[in-house]
Amino acid sequence: MCGIVGYAGGRDVVPVLLNGLKKLEYRGYDSAGLAIVAGGRLEVKKTKGRLGALCSLMEGRKAPGAVGIGHTRWATHGEPSFENSHPHTNCAGDIAVVHNGIIENYQKLKKWLQQEGVVFVSETDTEVVAHLINRFYEGDLLAAVKAAVSHIEGSYALGVVSEKHPDMIVAAKKDSPLVIGAGRGENLIASDIPAILEYTRDVLFLEDREVAVITRNAVSIFDEYGMPAEREAYHVDWDAAQAEKGGYEHFMIKEIHEEPRAMADTLMSRCRDGMIDLSDIGIDEALVRDISKVGIVACGTAYHAGMVGKYIIEKLARIPVEADIASEFRYRDPLIVPGQLMIIISQSGETADTLAAMREAKKRGAKIAAIVNVVGSTIAREADAVLYTHAGPEIAVASTKAYNTQLMAIYMIALELGRLSGHLDTADYQRYVQGLNRIPALMNTVLQTKDQISRFASQQFSQSSVFFIGRGLDYVLSMEASLKLKEISYVHSEAYAAGELKHGTIALIEDGTLVVATAMQRSLFDKTVSNIKEVKARGARVLAVCFEGSDMPADIADEVIRLPETDDIFAPLLAVTPMQLFAYYMTVEKGFDVDKPRNLAKSVTVE
C-alpha cells in the first residue's frame, strides 16, 4: 500500500517530504526513505522502521529549493529492510524511484535486465522500474518513464527524479492513487490529499496510464498516447486540522468522537424536509420499476456495512440482496441479472479488490452506485453514480466513523428503495426518516458509555479470546465488533449468530471466557437471552449490550451497556460505537499502537 510524496518548490524540501510522509504513514510504516536532487547531485536516504528513524537520519540536513520524493512502505516484495526500502535507484545512482502498487511482471523484467548486465540490490518489484527507466533514458526523463511504464504490467503510482533533471519530478499512475497539489511557485505529488494540504488545497487527479511532469512553476499531464491532457483542479474544502489529532491521544478515539457530526453531515447531504433524495445517483422510480436484485460488494469493515444493507434493504424494500466480499465476488463468475443494481462500498475508494469487483460487475452490465468517502478516488470516478459519505479524512487504520457513515448511506438507500417500491407506506417512511434523523443526537449519549467501557476493558484486557454473539442485525454488528477487536488488540475473537453457538462453538466457552452479547432486536430478545444463559451456564463472563428499557436479567450479565431507545432496525448505528470503544480501550490497556496495528495498512491497493 505504501505512501509516496514529492515536492518541487522554494521551501526546504526535507521537512516538506517528512511532513507529507507523516500524513501517509497510515498507508504503511515498515520503512521510509527520501531522494533529493540538490546542487546537481542525487542523494538517497532510507531506513528500516518507522518514520521517526528517517527523521533522525535527516536531522540537520537542509535542502532549500531542491526537488525530492519520499516513501513510506508496506512490504509486499521482500522483508522490511534497508535494501528493500524505497527510493530505489539505477546502477549509476542518478535516477531514483518511489512506487506504490505491484509490478506483476517484475520477475520477467528483472531476468531480462540481468541478462543485460544489471545488478539488483533488493528483492523488490520496484527496483526494476529504476533500471528500466535507465535502460530507456536517452536524455529525456519523461520519455524514459513513458517507455518504462509501457513495459509494466500491474499497478503503480510512481515518483521519479534524476540528477540530470534537477528541476523536475516525473509521475505516473495506473490503478494506484496519485494526486498532484497545485500551489503557487510550488507543486507536489502524493498518494493522498492530507500530505499536501498544508501547502495547497487545489488538487489535480492523475488518471490511469497518464504521466506528468511537475516542476516548481508548472504541471504538465500527458495521456497514454503522449497528448497533453487538460485537468481541472478540485478544491479541497476540508481543513488540514481535520487530519490532525486535535488534542486526542489517538486518531481512532478522535474519529470515534467525530461520528455524530459525520453521520449528521452524511444524512444532511441528502435529506431535506423529511425526504431523502437519491435521484441523482439513479435511485428513482425508473430504477425500481426494473429492479430484480441488488448486489453489494466491499471488503472488511465496508463489507460489514454491506451486510447491514442486505438485512435492511430486504426488510424495507423486499428486494433480494446478495452481499459479497470483493475478493470472492471477482473470481466466482458472478451472476448479474438484467436490472441489477450493484452497490460498491469503500472508504478509500482505492481498495484493489473492490475496484476490480466493481469493474467486473460493470463489464457484466450492472448499474453501479458507489458509497465512497474519499472524493475523486478511483472507485468514485469509475462508478456510474456516487453517494459520498461525509466522514472527513479517516487516519486511524481501523475504520470507525467511516463505517458509521457507510451505514447512514445504506439506510438512506434502503428507505428510498422501500418508498419507491411501495413497500413502505408514507407513514412508515416518515417515521423511519425521523428515526434516522434522531440518530446523530443519540450518538452523543452513546459516547457517554466510554468510561464504563474503559473500566470494563481494564479488567478484561488479558483475555485471550472473545466471542461476540447476536441475532439478526445484532449478529451483523457482532461481525464488525469482532473485526475491530482483533485487528487492533490482536486478541483472538469470533462473531457468532447466537442461535448457532450450540452447533459447535459453545465447546470453546469455559470458565471466564468473555462473551459480548448484543440484544437489541426486541423481537428476538428472549431468544438471545436464552443463548446468553447457555454461555453463562458454562462459566462465561458476559458483557451485554441492550436498549435502556430492556429487561436484561441481572444474574446473566456481568456488565450491561444500555443504549438510548430507537427502532430495532437502527440498532447497528448506535451499538457499533461501544464496540469500537471496547476495541480501542482493550488495545490501549495492552499498550499496542492503536492507530497503526501490525501488518495492516489503511488503503489496501494490492490484491
Ligand code: F6R
Ligand atoms: C478495518 C478496515 C478494513 C477496510 C477494508 C476496506 O477497520 O478498515 O477492513 O474496511 O480494507 O477498505 P475501504 O473501505 O477503503 O475499501
